[in-house]
Amino acid sequence: MxxxxxxxxxxxxxxxxxxxxxxxxxxxxxxxxxxxxxxxxxxxxxxxxxxxxxxxxxxxxxxxxxxxxxxxxxxxxxxxxxxxQLCQTLTLFDKIVKTTFSEPQSASIMVQLISALNHCHNLGVAHRDIKPDNIFFDSMGILKLGDFGSAEWFSEEKKMSGIVGTPYYVAPEILMGKEYDEKVDIWSCGVILYLMLVGIPPFYGDDAVQIFEAVVKGNLRFPTRLFRSVSSSAKDLLRKMLCKDPSRRFSAQQVLIHPWILSGGN
The missing domain is CATH 3.30.200.20 (Phosphorylase Kinase; domain 1)
Incomplete structure (x- = not known):
């Protein structure tokens, strides 16, 4: 019991x-x-x-x-x-393993995920471990963000510190040992969006060290063979979410009003 x-x-x-x-x-x-x-x-x-x-x-x-x-x-x-809340057995990670997503499917998931984060950030909470494994779906297919074990308070006066997160999804400023803000969550969402659209992460390597080195370099690329059918609007949003400079990186609110999101990925 x-x-x-x-x-x-x-x-x-x-x-x-x-x-x-x-x-x-x-x-x-x-x-x-x-x-x-x-x-x-x-x-x-x-x-x-x-x-x-x-x-x-x-x-x-x-x-x-x-x-x-x-x-x-x-x-x-x-x-x-x-x-x-009881959710489906399959997480977003399980779904990504099975297939890549269309732009409308990706936009539908992203607007729900960013809406959850916008709520968190407005209350002064950063999740700090956004990854597909922590994204669930209820019986109706509605996205549910979970696993707040790494969450932390932040404010304009109080930045966060400490190495948290997961290879592939962690923001570069965390790995560089800098103080950081809630925009680390937006970076992680950008990685997820890239992954949904083309099936591979934007920064990768053979082991954790190589992955972290690629993340810190932050050299965002859109290989033609993968992105041939991805719209310029989706790529524009990816650039703004995966911007290495946190001061120029989009906030959750900015993501929600980007044209690609507002058009439902169409």
Whole structure:
């Protein structure tokens, strides 16, 4: 049992920190997902902090149509239990592995993702680990941004620091050890958009070191063989999201009013 209100059903997922079960609310018969984390196996203070961050930020940011909703969480010395919205098994990563996306499909996903981030940024929260694995879909196919374990507060006066993120998606200023702002999330979204359109990331290498070197160089290219059928408007948005200079990089609000987004990728 997650709590006396929720009854556990079958296991539907397993991660580094714990196990996810399908569960239902015995008072309403609504179906949810229940993430149960064994805190006793967490020896790293960073891992422990990430797990404590997740329910805190999800509670602050809910409800939003494109953010994974949290319904309940409890914690004791040994276990952290989080009841969240039940989503489809396939993440955006799984979908990208299967196929490339048309421009309208990519625009539909991007407007939902950026809408979620615009909400976060307006509340002074940066996600800091945007990647396809953290992007889910509900039963109706609506995008839900999840995994806020690396999230952090920011403001005009308070920049962020620290190496966080995932190879391919991490912004160059993070890897360069600089203080940074919420636009690191926009860089990561730009990588995802590039990946959706052509099936490969814009910056890559044979290992993490080579990937990081490519990211820091930030040499954005549009190979003809890959981008022959991609519109100039989509490429313009990519340039503005994957701008190495954060002061010139688009904000979430600017992305939302770019012509390619407003036209639905048409």
């Amino acid at each position: 997650c709590t006396t209100q929720y009854e556990l059903c079958e296991e539907i997922g397993r991660g580094r920190f714990g196990t996810v079960f399908r569960c239902f609310d015995i008072t309403t018969n609504e179906i949810y997902a229940c993430k149960i984390i064994n805190k006793t196996v967490l020896t790293d203070s960073t891992d422990r902090q990430c797990l404590q961050n997740e329910p805190k930020y999800m509670t602050l940011l809910s409800p939003h149509p494109n953010i994974l909703q949290i319904y309940h969480f409890t914690e004791n010395d040994d276990v952290l239990t989080i009841v969240i």
